[in-house]
Amino acid sequence: MSENEKLTEEKIFEAATVVFEEEGLSGARMQTIADRAGINKALLHYYFRTKDHLFEAVFTKLAKKMFSKFNPIFEKELSLEEKIRFFFREHISFMQHNPKLPGFIINEINHNPQRIKKLLSNIDFKKLWSTILEHHAHELYKYNITEENLPQIMTTIASLSVFPFAARGILEIVFNNYGVNFDKYIEDRKTFAADFVIKAITK
């Protein structure tokens, strides 16, 4: 039955997502995924042929999910300051619900840059980022933003948001020792990062 097939395929996909996120491609085991999905190994191969096919499917889905979260920056009708606040609030909220995602994506891309290329290489970042300069041309007199320092600024914003999750393992040890709760720290970060960036780029 197609309905049932959909269900099984989804069960497998969801199990694979969890296991790959947790263990990475090389660390994940087909047996672990099968167990988690409540089926046997043979079925995995029936639906996805090989481990690499299964991983590819999961990775593509997750990478799109991750990167699509940057889109609102280029679309929303907000002032630059509102947009920055909006981004940190939304992006960090997203990662609160997907805390393993950043580390997973970053790690797998470093291990195999080729895999992401076909997903990103058709995006014209030069053009995309330039829309920021255009959309906010009327208020840029307030800020130190130029086409030249845009890569620094954009990666700075990304790093402030993503790094705490990617490096969570380390931060939790440091914080635990310092007496800080990670979840509280993350909640605070939504406004701290926004304030920090706005202060830094304002003339």
Place this chain on the structure above:
Amino acid sequence: MSENEKLTEEKIFEAATVVFEEEGLSGARMQTIADRAGINKALLHYYFRTKDHLFEAVFTKLAKKMFSKFNPIFEKELSLEEKIRFFFREHISFMQHNPKLPGFIINEINHNPQRIKKLLSNIDFKKLWSTILEHHAHELYKYNITEENLPQIMTTIASLSVFPFAARGILEIVFNNYGVNFDKYIEDRKTFAADFVIKAITK
């Protein structure tokens, strides 16, 4: 001969460092390490017994190397602004020579937080970070730094420095598309990040 033994053990250790950094624990193969060291698998086990022992040795060495680079912040006799500039210059220079290190450390700690705990858990971060407030007490009137926001500020500084290397795989694709050279970007980042932080924390 002890001299010769030292040489072989070092050859293995160096080969293992490269392979583990590149492939991670689960992705690395003893055969690959042996090939790179120019010896056979059996010798690996003669010197390090198991793959896990070998990894532990490499990881500990690299983690210490990485974290020790943060020490000057707490030791140098510099003004806060000079110290921030010093940190980004030195830390980014260090990673220019060890570009795979941040991603490797972060990833392995996320996969096995326990491994790093015995390395970091005896450090009193509360006390360590407080020394900053003490050392620079006389100039803190200029800055928005308190014991409460110190975790946010410290992790912000770390992220600005570390993230570009950890996420290098992604940034290179974005930059390549944007027409930016990664090495140039990194060189610029030493001063950009310092300026950015100083601007943001200054009252």
Place this chain on the structure above:
DNA sequence: GTCTATAGAAGGATAGAC
């Protein structure tokens, strides 16, 4: 479509000669 059983390859680890 789902299962059991198993093939076949790879990888970590050891035995034993030199």
Place this chain on the structure above:
DNA sequence: GTCTATCCTTCTATAGAC
């Protein structure tokens, strides 16, 4: 200390019954 040969387990993948 270093090598070759090999054991044994683990893992991906497939064959074949239902």
